[in-house]
Amino acid sequence: xxxxxxxxxxxxxxxxxxxxxxxxxxxxxxxxxxxxxxxxxxxxxxxxxxxxxxxxxxxxxxxxxxxxxxxxxxxxxxxxxxxxxxxxxxxxxxxxxxxxxxxxxxxxxxxxxxxxxxxxxxxxxxxxxxxxxxxxxxxxxxxxxxxxxxxxxxxxxxxxxxxxxxxxxxxxxxxxxxxxxxxxxxxxxxxxxxxxxxxxxxxxxxxxxxxxxxxxxxxxxxxxxxxxxxxxxxxxxxxxxxxxxxxxxxxxxxxxxxxxxxxxxxxxxxxxxxxxxxxxxxxxxxxxxxxxxxxxxxxxxxxxxxxxxxxxxxxxxxxxxxxxxxxxxxxxxxxxxxxxxxxxxxx
Numbered sequence: 001x002x003x004x005x006x007x008x009x010x011x012x013x014x015x016x017x018x019x020x021x022x023x024x025x026x027x028x029x030x031x032x033x034x035x036x037x038x039x040x041x042x043x044x045x046x047x048x049x050x051x052x053x054x055x056x057x058x059x060x061x062x063x064x065x066x067x068x069x070x071x072x073x074x075x076x077x078x079x080x081x082x083x084x085x086x087x088x089x090x091x092x093x094x095x096x097x098x099x100x101x102x103x104x105x106x107x108x109x110x111x112x113x114x115x116x117x118x119x120x121x122x123x124x125x126x127x128x129x130x131x132x133x134x135x136x137x138x139x140x141x142x143x144x145x146x147x148x149x150x151x152x153x154x155x156x157x158x159x160x161x162x163x164x165x166x167x168x169x170x171x172x173x174x175x176x177x178x179x180x181x182x183x184x185x186x187x188x189x190x191x192x193x194x195x196x197x198x199x200x201x202x203x204x205x206x207x208x209x210x211x212x213x214x215x216x217x218x219x220x221x222x223x224x225x226x227x228x229x230x231x232x233x234x235x236x237x238x239x240x241x242x243x244x245x246x247x248x249x250x251x252x253x254x255x256x257x258x259x260x261x262x263x264x265x266x267x268x269x270x271x272x273x274x275x276x277x278x279x280x281x282x283x284x285x286x287x288x289x290x291x292x293x294x295x296x297x298x299x300x301x302x303x304x305x306x307x308x309x310x311x312x313x314x315x316x317x318x319x320x321x322x323x324x325x326x327x328x329x330x331x332x333x334x335x336x337x338x339x340x341x342x343x344x345x346x347x
Contacts, residue, residue, distance in 0.1 A: 001123055003115075004344065005145035005287070007134040009170070012155035014295030014332070016056055019133050021337030022344075026129060027059050034063035034127045036108035036118060038134040038141050056106065056133075058098045063127055065118045066106045067091045073105030082121055086114030095121050106133065112141045136170075136259060143254040147344055148174070148287040152322075153295030154313040160321040167292065169264045171325050172271065173255045174289045179282030181226045181251055206231050208238040215242035224249045226284075230257050233266030240270055245279025254285045291328045291343045294318050 004022070008015035019035065026033040035058065058064060058076055068091030071078055077100035086093040090107045093114060098104075109115040119130055134142050142148065150170065157163040206229055222243055231239075231252055239250075252258055261267055274281055296315040299308040315331055322329045328343045 001119060001127055001130060002147060003119055003130045003132060003145045004147045004149070005132045005134055005139070005142035006149045006151060007136055007139045007142060009136045009150065009152040009167075010156040011135075012295070012297060012299060013151045013153045014293055014297075015133055015135070015151040017295065018149060018151050018293045018332055018340070019131055020056065021332040021340060022131055023059065023062065025337040025341040027062075031128050032059060032062040033129040033131050034065065034122050035106070035131045035133065036065035036115070037106035038108060038110065038115075038132060038138050057103050058101060060098055060101045062098045063122060063125065064096045064098060064104055064106065065093055065108050065122075066096065066104065067108070068094060070105040070107050071096075074103040076100060076102030076104050078104075081125070084114070084117055084121060086110075086117060093118065097125075108132070109141055110138075112144050115141045116144060139256050140260070142287070143256050143285055145287060148289045149291050149293060149340070149344070150174070150289060150327075151293045151295065153318065154298035154311075155295065158298050158311075158313055160313065160317060163318075164321045164325075166264050167322055168325055169268045170259060171289065171292075171327055173258045173267065174287050176252075176255055176258075176286065177282045178284070178286045179249060179251045179280070180284065182224055182249075206235045206239075208232075208235045211235050211238040211242055215239070222248045224251065226251045227257070228253045230260045232261030233258075233263050233268075233270050234261070236270035237266060237273065240273045240277065240279070245274050245277040248279050250274065250279055250281045252281070252283050254283050255287055257283075289327060291330055291340055292322055292325070293330050293332055293340065294322065295331075295333075 006015050006019050023033060064078065067088040070090055076098050078096040079099050080094050080096050082095040084093040084095060086109050088107050088110060093109060095118065109118060122130060132142060132145060152167055157166060206227055225248060258267060296312045296318050298311055300311040302309050315334060319329050319331050330340045332340055
């Protein structure tokens with residue numbers, strides 16, 4: 001079974017529309033998929049803008065992993081097949097099958113362990129594809145996905161040159177080469193030039209203050225650094241200034257652990273600085289980015305009436321702005337799911 005992650009770079013960038021296009025295409029292939037969500041999805045209205053959201057509708061014989069309290073939140077009739085170990089704020093996770101098609105409300109796994117458990121449970125039913133609806137700020141469980149689609153658009157940034165630059169940074173992080181640590185896999189450690197290893201005492205997120213504390217001597221040379229937790233752009237810049245990157249392999253757990261920071265421009269500066277100073281950087285587990293989908297819609301806030309009004313950038317200009325990034329760019333509303341499906345599964 002393949003796990004396909006669809007992550008939106010912001011609210012309203014089209015990840016649900018992308019997911020629905022893939023579901024429709026899977027049904028055409030006579031292969032109903034399974035679906036789940038990282039977080040809550042399927043509401044009628046956006047909780048911030050109060051504008052209508054595309055509803056997730058599942059066909060008969062497809063599968064759904066969702067929380068107990070979501071069972072009555074849609075119109076689909078669901079058969080509970082299995083209670084899973086994972087828990088959410090809305091109850092235990094359930095593996096269900098759609099008996100009558102309709103809309104659903106999803107609250108799926110919040111971590112990679114629970115996602116993997118759900119995938120193992122689905123294998124018993126011969127399900128070929130699990131679609132995982134996610135978002136950039138809660139995409140950590142997607143680190144184990146086999147294939148990956150990034151959904152972006154004007155709701156992320158309506159100024160197209162800025163959107164292109166931000167997307168370029170994301171693509172560079174997602175396409176970092178895979179590197180395996182030479183030393184023991186601890187939670188985090190540094191491998192000193194002489195070959196001795198020392199564990200680093202830090203939280204799951206490496207802060208600039210922690211970098212300064214651990215590497216306060218400055219300019220020390222390392223052969224390898226392995227960071228298992230989140231490495232923000234700010235901490236990355238501090239790290240590049242605290243040690244001599246020349247000849248050092250910096251290995252981050254996954255590209256997601258770089259993208260969870262708030263500032264993409266800072267991440268870009270850190271990547272450039274590390275490489276300019278002779279360092280190598282890679283990820284222990286990568287993501288196979290197969291396509292970018294684009295959505296021209298964005299909610300425009302009207303100060304006078306204090307409400308959001310739907311607006312759009314030019315769809316052709318949006319798609320054209322991102323096509324030079326070396327990743328296929330698909331507008332699923334204008335082009336349908338066939339082209340996206342081909343980019344994901346051809347060859």
